[in-house]
Amino acid sequence: MxxxxxxxxxxxxxxxxxxxxxxxxxxxxxxxxxxxxxxxxxxxxxxxxxYGSKDELLAQNLREIFDELVIQIEARAEGKPPWESMVHAQALFEHLDEHFGLYQAVLGQHGVGYVMHQILAYITTHEERLLRDYLGNAAAPVIPIPILARHVAGSIFALASWWVENNRPYPPETMAHFLLQLCYGVGTLVTPEN
Amino acid sequence: MxxxxxxxxxxxxxxxxxxxxxxxxxxxxxxxxxxxxxxxxxxxxxxxxxYGSKDELLAQNLREIFDELVIQIEARAEGKPPWESMVHAQALFEHLDEHFGLYQAVLGQHGVGYVMHQILAYITTHEERLLRDYLGNAAAPVIPIPILARHVAGSIFALASWWVENNRPYPPETMAHFLLQLCYGVGTLVTPEN
DNA sequence: TATTTTATTGACAATGTGTTATTTAATCAA
DNA sequence: TTGATTAAATAACACATTGTCAATAAAATA
Known part of the structure; x- marks a missing residue:
């Protein structure tokens, strides 16, 4: 190959x-x-x-750097539940940092619609898998897992694009901290106390 | 005029x-x-x-229906803090419902990048204003307000696009309920207990 | 009704797309 | 190193879309 x-x-x-x-x-x-x-x-x-089109060339390039990220994440996370693992989030922001120009282009003001859509969908799938794995066969959550996953994915997507668009105003560690705080930090999110 | x-x-x-x-x-x-x-x-x-371009025609059409939504929201919300007001969220999903085809087109698989970006930015600004109004001069939150606002906006955006893309699997009231639960429901989000 | 404004028509150059046949050049394997 | 193979360069092609323009026809307003 x-x-x-x-x-x-x-x-x-x-x-x-x-x-x-x-x-x-x-x-x-x-x-x-x-x-x-x-x-x-x-x-x-x-x-x-x-290549058959501009889109095809972009897609292949994105796939390549995306694979890098997945490898980074898998290498660092050691089976920890998502709300304990700082490393997922930090790897993400370091990745954005490394390919800053590219992500600015596809997520920013003149962003590429289908790429945005794909990224959001990908993160959602990823989060849903994590949630199912770690919630497992516990009591059914008040909020359906697909929605929970989409919520987390939306936050990740939004903070990522915000960070890139605003020229990385905080270091990756800090962003990772904020993200985990917002999505998992309070702990009660998964099983709301309501 | x-x-x-x-x-x-x-x-x-x-x-x-x-x-x-x-x-x-x-x-x-x-x-x-x-x-x-x-x-x-x-x-x-x-x-x-x-019109000077296709984009200009789309932009005007979106602006028009967007204004409808703002009017709807302002008519229903009576100065309630965002985490108490179900109506913001419900008005949003009813609005998406009404203009289903259009939102499916601009937010879905072949979504329009700059429209997605604009919508996310608009919601962020809106949320930031709400947060500043209602947090006011309380103690500075652990997480900066712009990030907090972007987080909420990301969730709204993600749930909205998910709902439209998946052919409205829950009624607007239920989606509004989920959204408020996720973003404000636990109450501790604004001042994390950590 | 007369005047003003808008819409239609047909044409134009400019740009980009996707494909093809032919020639030239680089690579790989023996 | 040579010979067969594969890729790249070149130039041309039909086609679609864009943005603009001048001349004409039609409609609306005062």
């Missing part, structure tokens, strides 16, 4: 680099395949040899 | 109707000005007599 022609790797890397560069300079919507190809120093027809 | 030529009102209404129709049939990105004009039974050049 990794036995690709050196030229292919080169071209794809150049195209990815070009997109990641351009996306920090102008809204994603305004970027043309011609521009990406020019910046990558590759013929436009060559682009179509590798 | 409301003294517009009858033809102008007619044309703009037709264009708005056409867009709202089309947006339920295909992704917003895929809709052309030609299509909107055809559906509105108006010449394409006429479109440009009223």
């Amino acid at each position: 990794e036995t690709l022609d050196r030229r292919v790797r080169r071209t794809r890397n150049q195209l990815g680099d070009a997109l990641r560069e351009l996306i920090t300079e102008k809204p994603y919507e305004a970027i043309t395949i011609q521009e990406i190809s020019d910046r990558a120093d590759v013929n436009r027809a060559t682009f179509y040899l590798h | 409301e003294t517009l030529d009858r033809r102008v009102r007619r044309t703009r209404n037709q264009l708005g109707d056409a867009l709202r129709e089309l947006i339920t049939e295909k992704p917003y990105e895929a809709i052309t000005i030609q299509e909107i004009s055809d559906r509105a039974d108006v010449n394409r050049a006429t479109f440009y007599l009223h």
